[in-house]
Amino acid sequence: MRNEHPPDLSLFLDILQTLEAIGAPYMVIGAFAGVVYGITRTTYDIDIVVNLGEEHIKALVAVYPPPRYYADPIQMRDSIRMGIMFNIIDTTRGEKADLIPLTMASRYRKAFGRRVRQTVEIPGVEPLDIWCARPEDVIVGKLMAWDEGRSRKHETDIYEMMVFHYLGTDLALSVKLDEAYVNAQARMLGEDVAELWAAVKAAACQEAERRAIEEE
Numbered sequence: 001m002r003n004e005h006p007p008d009l010s011l012f013l014d015i016l017q018t019l020e021a022i023g024a025p026y027m028v029i030g031a032f033a034g035v036v037y038g039i040t041r042t043t044y045d046i047d048i049v050v051n052l053g054e055e056h057i058k059a060l061v062a063v064y065p066p067p068r069y070y071a072d073p074i075q076m077r078d079s080i081r082m083g084i085m086f087n088i089i090d091t092t093r094g095e096k097a098d099l100i101p102l103t104m105a106s107r108y109r110k111a112f113g114r115r116v117r118q119t120v121e122i123p124g125v126e127p128l129d130i131w132c133a134r135p136e137d138v139i140v141g142k143l144m145a146w147d148e149g150r151s152r153k154h155e156t157d158i159y160e161m162m163v164f165h166y167l168g169t170d171l172a173l174s175v176k177l178d179e180a181y182v183n184a185q186a187r188m189l190g191e192d193v194a195e196l197w198a199a200v201k202a203a204a205c206q207e208a209e210r211r212a213i214e215e216e
Contacts, residue, residue: 009122011095012046015088016130018063019048024056026131027108027115029100029141031157033132036118037177038164039157049112051102052080060088068092107144111137116176135161135177140185147193155200162204167211 019026030047031039052060057076064071070089079086083103089096102108111133118132133141139158146154165177179201186197 008095009044009046009125010093011088011090011097012048013122013125013128015048015097015099016046016128018060019050020130022056022059022063024053024059025051025112027112027133028120028130029108029111029133029138031153032120033118034135034138034142034157034161036120036132037135037138038161040160041153041157046097047100048097049100049102049104049108051112052076064088064090107140111141135165136179136181136185139177139182143182143186143189143193143197146196147189155196158197159200159204159207162201163207163211166205166208 016026016028027049028046029049030045031041031043032046035043050056057073060076061071061073068091070087070091072086075086080101080103083101083105085098085100085104087096087098100108102112114134114137115131116134117129120128120130120132122128132138139161142154142158145151146158161177165179182197186194
């Protein structure tokens with residue numbers, strides 16, 4: 001029988017709290033980070049970029065010991081060296097969290113240096129203060145993902161973030177979004193990406209104006 005219960009975020013949230021506790025540098029990217037900036041869809045995946053030293057690896061292994069957990073220090077070290085994802089698995093709950101080493105792509109390093117502290121609110125969970133990618137880096141990541149697979153969800157996520165930005169729902173967040181930076185990155189990604197970005201911006205601006213008129 002098919003399991004109708006959606007996966008929860010227990011392991012991911014526990015790992016975030018552990019990274020905080022052991023002082024391991026990290027950054028949440030993707031749709032989960034985008035929730036702070038206006039994305040409304042429910043996502044059960046948290047993409048976490050980590051910059052682990054040997055002391056952090058040892059601490060993670062100590063916090064997630066076998067037999068319940070799979071947190072292999074050899075896999076972590078090899079993944080960091082080769083620039084590939086590794087995972088921590090909760091065998092009791094059947095949950096797996098993939099972690100992305102900073103060495104996986106040069107674009108992560110640039111975004112990592114620009115990361116910001118944000119508060120994420122999740123229904124049923126106490127608000128979390130975590131390190132997130134900046135809004136423009138979330139958007140650029142989604143433009144890259146759209147270019148690779150042309151998934152509509154990335155287009156929708158960007159649209160919602162830009163409506164949020166143009167509405168100025170949260171002035172502090174709105175000011176942080178560097179639109180000129182995204183313009184430049186979109187052009188570098190190619191004509192199709194630049195056209196999509198321009199179209200999404202125009203639609204989001206129009207929607208923000210419509211909502212503002214309705215609220216008058």
